């Protein structure tokens with residue numbers, strides 16, 4: 001049996017929810033992946049009598065399609081979808097069987113309205129926690145529209161394809177044979193990228209809010225829930241619901257929850273907000289804020305949202321190292337997510353820039369996969385916790401370079417090396433390697449505010465202990481502020497404080 005007892009038990013429950021019959025079209029050979037794939041589909045068929053397996057030959061062997069009897073849905077898994085892709089398999093089975101997906105009817109209508117032929121292929125790694133979101137969005141599109149197909153390809157099972165396409169970041173999506181995009185993408189983003197625009201919103205038709213939250217991470221979700229619980233008109237606009245939590249693998253310090261994976265926490269955050277009367281506008285970016293009679297937030301699509309109070313919770317993103325080669329070789333050897341992209345550097349030599357906790361955690365993680373890791377730290381000492389440093393120094397395939405400044409990431413069409421300066425002697429050195437992971441902290445998403453709100457020299461919004469900014473009626477919470485520590489629980493707490501302060505402000509004004 002390929003599934004362990006726990007997973008099998010969960011699967012029995014899930015497959016009990018299937019609403020119609022499924023035909024799995026299996027294209028298998030004699031190799032090890034084919035054997036595991038055959039074992040998996042046989043086990044699925046042994047759990048549910050609704051699932052039948054038929055042997056066939058597909059474009060790729062090994063692979064299998066998830067179809068309705070006599071009807072090709074276009075959903076194919078090339079590789080064994082266990083690890084982080086197991087949920088993608090379960091969802092594909094349920095949705096192909098006729099169970100409605102958990103997305104709005106507006107989105108389904110947008111997918112169904114697509115007229116052209118779209119053949120998507122997504123290269124993934126089973127340890128990538130950003131990949132399932134993309135795989136699940138494209139599978140859903142494929143199930144809903146006969147002109148769309150989607151194949152998930154496990155890079156480890158199809159190493160030749162990964163090498164010939166020089167794929168160095170997952171997920172990497174191809175559309176009709178051409179590179180389409182890399183990294184996390186929501187369903188809305190994919191739809192927009194292929195030209196499906198959401199129906200225009202008329203600014204005048206949107207009633208002003210009492211509280212408008214900008215940002216949908218832990219801070220924004222918490223602020224929206226606290227505001228809505230006061231019974232006041234609450235809106236939440238976010239580019240990507242969940243924020244950084246979506247990029248986090250395991251979370252062990254959200255008090256009272258011993259362990260949760262990031263994407264799962266993001267889903268529960270969204271579900272919790274949806275329990276309340278909050279107007280959620282996701283996949284929209286705010287581009288400016290102006291205090292007039294009301295506070296006006298203009299979105300990139302031109303819509304102007306008005307509100308009596310605003311809570312800014314736009315969080316933070318990875319900081320770039322800003323040396324030549326970083327932008328040019330992004331996804332061609334320059335990476336930011338060791339959990340996602342680490343497996344693509346198996347057996348290769350890589351560098352990690354940054355000796356803080358995230359850099360050292362990345363180096364330890366990568367050392368188990370790659371041939372050799374070089375850590376480059378700008379300061380004379382590593383800043384990571386002692387326990388992480390001890391673990392790092394115990395590893396045989398890690399070199400730590402301290403007091404060095406990265407000069408350039410070099411290569412022709414992919415990363416081939418890195419050059420750095422010894423800050424004490426000024427000597428320049430070069431290392432030949434194939435990957436560079438940048439782990440030098442975060443930068444707040446506040447540039448869009450310009451001079452409208454006071455920010456410190458790091459760009460963080462300056463708040464007082466009520467989470468109020470210098471502009472009356474505008475509050476801020478979470479990683480975009482000058483709070484000393486940047487953590488989920490702290491963001492949630494400051495989101496709650498900001499919402500209670502906004503409510504207080506509304507009563508007094």
Ligand SMILES: Cc1cc2nc3c(=O)[nH]c(=O)nc-3n(C[C@H](O)[C@H](O)[C@H](O)COP(=O)(O)OP(=O)(O)OC[C@H]3O[C@@H](n4cnc5c(N)ncnc54)[C@H](O)[C@@H]3O)c2cc1C
Pocket residue numbers: 214215216217218219220237238239240241242243244245247248249250251252253254284285286287313314315316317445448477478479480486487488489491
């Ligand atoms: C890899 C990684 C691992 C981590 N591990 C942990 C951990 O184990 N425990 C822990 O406590 N913390 C951890 N953190 C930190 C934690 O994730 C953050 O402190 C927390 O997510 C901050 O929440 P936030 O709501 O302030 O911002 P974010 O999570 O950054 O959310 C910001 C939100 O604002 C939106 N947004 C940004 N700009 C705009 C705009 N212009 N218009 C509209 N919306 C916008 C974003 O799309 C997003 O919805 C980790 C962070 C990372 C990157």
